[in-house]
Amino acid sequence: MQILSLIQDRFLQALEGWVEDPAQYVEQVAVARDARFGDYQANIAMPLAKTLGAKPREIAEQIVERLQVEDLCEPATIAGPGFINLKLKLNYLGEQVTHIAADSRLSVGQVTPRKYIIDYSSPNVAKPMHVGHIRTTVIGDALVRILRFLGHQVIADNHLGDWGTQFGMIIYGYKHFVDPAAFETQPVAELGRIYRIVQSVIAYQAAVLKLPQAEQKLALARQRRQQLDAEPNADAKQQKKELKAAERSVKAAEEELEGLRQKVEAVQGDSELRSIAQDHENIEQKAQLETAKLHEGHAENLELWKKFMPISITEIESVYDRLGIRFDYTYGESFYQPMLGGVVERLIERGLAEENEGAICVFLPGFDTPMIVRKRDGAFLYATTDLATIEYRMEKFSPDAMLYVVDHRQSEHFEKLFAAARAMGYRDVELKHISFGTVLGADGKPFKTRSGNVLGLDYLLDEAVERAYEVVCDPARLQKAGLELSEEEKRHVANVVGLGAIKYADLSHNRTSDYKFDIAEMVQLEGDTAAYIQYMYARASSILRKAETEVNAANVERFPVMLQEDAERALALQLLQFEDALRQSVSEYYPSVLAAYLYSLARMFAVFFDQCSVLKADSTPLQQSRLVLCYATRQVLSTGLELLGIDVVERM
RNA sequence: GCCCCCGUAGCUCAGCUGGAUAGAGCAACGGAUUUCUAAUCCGUGGGUCGCAGGUUCGAGUCCUGCCGGGGGUGCCA
Known part of the structure; x- marks a missing residue:
């Protein structure tokens, strides 16, 4: 029962043969803003008044005369400058309620089916799921359900991050810090522990290096602010603007410094982490090396990857089970990995990509930075994977639409990705970034604990159930x-x-x-x-x-x-x-x-x-x-x- | 620097393609209970829709500028 379009159709019939392009006016029929006016209102007399050269109220009267809605509505009324108000008949309303109650589809019609691929959730394997995964997962799942109910064909695809740098961290951590007994009995918890160790130490070492610079930056910012205070500029407006900017940079520098100090403190306040940080210099590069070895097919690392994958996936699936979420496919990044070289080759062959400063870049009109598909060192990027994914999906599923439920920070990436896909010839598919905002904590900043850690999703679900x-x-x-x-x-x-x-x-x-x-x-x-x-x-x-x-x-x-x-x-x-x-x-x-x-x-x-x-x-x-x-x-x-x-x- | 998003009641947020007097919830206050489950219902107070222009018969909604906040910005994802 699409009551609105039913009423719109009646207006269309009333306007046809009288005004040009009636469809555009019919869009102005809507649910009444205020129940006192009725159930539906048509705001089409006012815009028509101009094109027809008559008074809006007269136009409204003519529309009402031509309008045939006796089976649905009470006689239409005209109000104000020319609003046409409609009220549904009681017996019509009642009959329709009966239809809804009697129908397993609740009187919801079937659409002309389209084939959708919805890409959502996509957590990084081997990293704990956190509050940041709620939105993409829940919004994506709802869209899957609604579209299916309406009669569309929907493929729910979980594009797992299963080939990224986090594996280097875990592999390195496993080689050096694993507690074999704990791994035996509680592999998920142990992998989580290893991951957090490496992550904290990476953050610590980076912070230590950045600290002097950040302190200097803060000192400079403060100095600049003082200077502006001391030497009034002739241009008061300019002065004010500069002072604001100076205030902002002081604040930013303070926050940055505070963040770094927290990361340092997190490790220095923990004797185990402290000694690890001392014994493993440049742990980030070492972890990156493990990632590179994995990508090159290094036997031991590949074995470890294969060992860790099911452990992590089991954990992720337990969260999906709790939330009642199912996917049709979970083709992670690793699935597309063998296709990446081919994607880059085709881009070059077709003149879409070229080498620039050693990297293979796709320059797109309207963007001031290129989309890089192969780094100087030969490695591929997520843009490459995403292009390969589009190629694969078009080949295998030939969908009408691909939706990406991903947070708004990646909007530019998707603009480029879609532009590149169009350039590759995929023009008849709807490519859409379903972007969403950030989940904030009570302080209005991205949701984190006081110590700066993100809370595990499992914990949050437990908490909600407990409170309930x-x-x-x-x-x-x-x-x-x-x-x-x-x-x-x-x-x-x-x-x-x-x-x-x-x-x-x-x-x-x-x-x-x-x-x-x-x-x-x-x-x-x-x-x-x-x-x-x-x-x-x-x-x-x-x-x-x-x-x-x-x-x-x-x-x-x-x-x-x-x-x-x-x-x-x-x-x-x-x-x-x-x-x-x-x-x-x-x-x-x-x-x-x-x-x-x-x-x-x-x-x-x-x-x-x-x-x-x-x-x-x-x-x-x-x-x-x-x-x-x-x-x-x-x-x-x-x-x-x-x-x-x-x-x-x-x-x- | 450039690009994108946001600014609506004390707080959290709606407001579809421009439409009539800008709406909910929370909080505050006042009513309704021999309850078909009061986690409810009814009412009151509370708004320069960031500011200034513009387009329009009509602007919270569209355009321009400014102010304020957030995000992104060639080899992370």
Whole structure:
């Protein structure tokens, strides 16, 4: 049920043969901004007034005269300068609610299928997953689910970082610091420990080298600021500007210095790390050497890589299992590695790439820096891998679209990548970077612990589930709600609510904005949260369980929907807009549109619940009508949440 | 230097292709409970939509400049 496009079609018919290019005006038909105006509004008389050379209100009258919507709407009204307002008929609304309730697809039509490849999550193997992986994983998963539900063919591809420099670090660490017993019993934890050792020492050694320079930079910045203070410039505006700039560089230098000192302190304050740092000079280069050896096919390193891969992947998969996320393919970087030389050769052959300062570069119009596909030392880069990936995917899957769910910092990379792909001849495929903002901590800076470490994703999920348990399974609350749950059920509910809280907090924000990751807030379970929506689902389920009349998809036709109260009408209208919400959420790939729709639906159900008693309704037909509303709401809520990757429970 | 993104209520954020009096949630205050699960509902207060111009019948939304914040910027991913 695409109610909006249905109404737009009627306007199209009304305008056809009268105005030129009516389609552009029909776009101006939308859901009413304010319910007092009606359900839908058409803002097309004003722009038409100009082209037709008449007064907008007269145009509006003519449109209304030509418009045929008697089967759907009450007579159209004209307001203000020429707004045309429409209100759906009650019996039409009611019939449509019945259709939704009776249909397993909730009256959502099938689209003309396209083939999508969605590239998301893509963690680096052998590095712990952290908060930074939430967005790409959760947004990508939601897009996969929604597109599939609409009838598209979707290939979910996890482009693992399994060939990068982190392996050199682990290989080096394994060769020198492994505790064989620990590796035997707890390989994941031991690899994590090794990785952190090497990473800290690399950061430490780099920091020690940079420290004097950073101190000098700070001193210079302070000096500059003092100078500006002491010698007023004739140009006051210029003076102010320079002073601001000086302030900024002082602040930046202070922060940089502080960061370096923390890295130094992290190692010097730990006797084991301190001695490792002393015994392993230039550990970064040594790790890089191990990476290079791996890439060259060095037997021992390749063996170690093969040994580490399944360990890491098992760990990553355990997180996906918790989150209910599945991929069709996990072709990591290593998969494309044998193709990279060929990609570069083809680029050169076709005149797209050339050597510059020893590197092979693709110069693209509109960019002031080239895309480098082979370094001076012969190594390939991620741009090379990404081009190989596009070639491979086009060859193997010939998709209509490839979406990359990757954070906004890589936008320039994707612009170049797509430009290069176009130059290679891939013109008929939609290539799109689904970029998203940064996850921030309470301080408004990228989410980290005080010590500057990132928190493991597993830990964050545990934390959310634990908090959810405290709130949802608070004994006083359960007693008040009259719920007796076994410990097992409580755990289940906490899990569903906690994981839902994390996913919803992410998905309900516009993906392009940064957002603050605050577990306490998202698991507070009030307001615009997953728990609120899940709660409304549970309440609807509860009513349906208690009702004497069993209402389900197979029998709803027998119970006509009557919409007497405003709350019932508003709920019905919202139910009708489900498909519009789904379509809109994937038109520019914003799952937040669906999240906002579901929250509105849940709110409208709450008002309905408050104002319209179902079990104590005045008559049996009215009760049955309301049961159908509960049933339809319940179905749309659970289906919608499922499309966001969020579960529901029958009682909570 | 150049490029990209952002700036909306005390806080966290919506605001689709320009449309009528800019919306939620949290926090504050006041109401509603012999509850179909009050994690609820109703109400009140709270805004120069960063600033200044411009385009338009109409601008939070589009254009230009400025201020403020963040990110990126040839051999990391």
